Amino acid sequence: MLGSGLLVFREVLEAALIVSIVAAATRGVVGRGRWIGAGIGAGVLGAIIVAFFAGAIAQAVSGIGQELFNASVLLAAVLMIAWHAIWMASHGRELATQMKSVGAQVTGGNRPLSALLIVVAIAILREGSEVVLFLYGQSAGGSSAVDLIGGICIGVIGGSAVGLALYFGLLRIPMRYFFSATNWLLLLLAAGLASQAASFLIQADVLPALGNRIWDSSFLLSDTSWIGKALHTLIGYEAHPAGMQILFYLVTAALIAFGMRMLGGGGAKPPQRPVNAHLAH
Amino acid sequence: MLRRTLFAVVAMSALAAQAAVPEFHLVVQDHKFQPTEIQVPAGQKFKLIVENKDASPEEFESAELNREKVVVGNGTIDIYLGPLEPGKYGFFGDFHQDTAQGAVIAK
Numbered sequence: 001m002l003g004s005g006l007l008v009f010r011e012v013l014e015a016a017l018i019v020s021i022v023a024a025a026t027r028g029v030v031g032r033g034r035w036i037g038a039g040i041g042a043g044v045l046g047a048i049i050v051a052f053f054a055g056a057i058a059q060a061v062s063g064i065g066q067e068l069f070n071a072s073v074l075l076a077a078v079l080m081i082a083w084h085a086i087w088m089a090s091h092g093r094e095l096a097t098q099m100k101s102v103g104a105q106v107t108g109g110n111r112p113l114s115a116l117l118i119v120v121a122i123a124i125l126r127e128g129s130e131v132v133l134f135l136y137g138q139s140a141g142g143s144s145a146v147d148l149i150g151g152i153c154i155g156v157i158g159g160s161a162v163g164l165a166l167y168f169g170l171l172r173i174p175m176r177y178f179f180s181a182t183n184w185l186l187l188l189l190a191a192g193l194a195s196q197a198a199s200f201l202i203q204a205d206v207l208p209a210l211g212n213r214i215w216d217s218s219f220l221l222s223d224t225s226w227i228g229k230a231l232h233t234l235i236g237y238e239a240h241p242a243g244m245q246i247l248f249y250l251v252t253a254a255l256i257a258f259g260m261r262m263l264g265g266g267g268a269k270p271p272q273r274p275v276n277a278h279l280a281h
Numbered sequence: 282m283l284r285r286t287l288f289a290v291v292a293m294s295a296l297a298a299q300a301a302v303p304e305f306h307l308v309v310q311d312h313k314f315q316p317t318e319i320q321v322p323a324g325q326k327f328k329l330i331v332e333n334k335d336a337s338p339e340e341f342e343s344a345e346l347n348r349e350k351v352v353v354g355n356g357t358i359d360i361y362l363g364p365l366e367p368g369k370y371g372f373f374g375d376f377h378q379d380t381a382q383g384a385v386i387a388k
Contacts, residue, residue, distance in 0.1 A: 003379070007375070007376070054338065054351055054353050055353040055356055058350075058351065058352070058353060058356060058358060059356075063358065063359045064359075066350060066351060066358075067350070130340065130351070130375075133338045133340075133351060133353075133376070134338070134340075134375075134376045136337070136338065137337030137338050137339075137354070137376055138337075140336060140337050140354075141337050199347055202347075202361075203347075203348055203350065203360060203361060204361070205361040212347075212363070212364065212365065212366075213366070218344075222344070223344050224344045238347070239344070240345075240347070241347075242347065
């Protein structure tokens with residue numbers, strides 16, 4: 001039970017970290033719970049479907065279907081995050097101002113919430129399909145239902161708890177900086193996902209590695225440690241990245257930053273605040 | 282049009298690259314890897330063919346090699362690796378980490 005709980009926990013944690021960033025980024029939006037809930041539901045359903053067709057996906061495109069599938073969904077998530085982050089860069093300030101004055105709920109306006117729904121669904125679909133395959137193997141291997149359900153409960157509750165902790169930690173960021181902070185987090189998340197997509201394309205031999213190990217920082221932080229794994233999920237940390245991964249990372253980060261700057265009012269000064277505004281914290 | 286041509290070039294170069302690489306076989310049986318250590322030449326690309334003889338799925342995973350790929354029950358997968366610096370690179374089966382452990386040794 002503990003063994004399977006640990007694997008489920010690891011996968012749930014990866015998805016939960018992404019969901020908590022998305023949840024923080026949509027702070028104060030009316031009806032965001034429905035969007036995130038729908039994303040989680042679609043993700044779970046997708047995970048079951050992907051696990052069911054795992055054999056067919058693996059055999060597709062002369063054996064590189066799995067890598068192409070993973071790379072495609074990762075790059076789709078990157079696009080969706082980029083879209084949302086760039087949109088927020090141009091509307092974040094007014095949202096923050098609105099939330100300060102009204103105190104709580106703002107309408108999302110025409111914010112691309114569907115983009116983040118897709119990001120949540122993809123995060124859960126990718127990690128979840130492995131969980132489903134693993135549990136299927138366990139049950140076929142004669143594990144008892146009690147063990148399996150216990151493992152699922154341990155993993156899901158534990159992983160979600162860490163995700164919630166991150167979420168409430170993020171909420172403590174002062175409102176002045178809140179949306180720019182979550183925006184930067186989204187940017188790094190997208191860059192990290194792009195680097196993972198590159199890794200799959202290298203594995204499939206579709207892209208050259210441009211150097212298998214540009215550096216090796218595993219002596220500082222191994223990517224098998226818990227912190228290394230969490231940072232891998234959140235900002236794409238790699239102990240020994242391939243050149244192509246670094247290229248994907250930097251290009252994605254640069255493009256999103258450029259989009260935020262171009263559409264985000266290009267470093268326009270925030271409106272002059274009343275002198276006593278900072279006392280409101 | 283240009284994109285299609287580019288895609289064809291990429292696909293063809295990928296196929297050309299696939300034709301010339303040495304292959305090494307790895308079997309998963311009873312949630313263990315056989316052999317547990319694979320000797321490969323350092324400094325060149327190669328292909329690892331992982332055959333799962335168990336009925337349950339396994340995931341070939343290696344932080345050292347930056348690789349992860351699911352192999353379904355009674356399935357076979359190809360994983361491209363290298364060129365590697367000389368050294369030992371551990372890998373494991375993510376679904377049965379207690380038993381499925383192995384290493385690639387590049388010389």
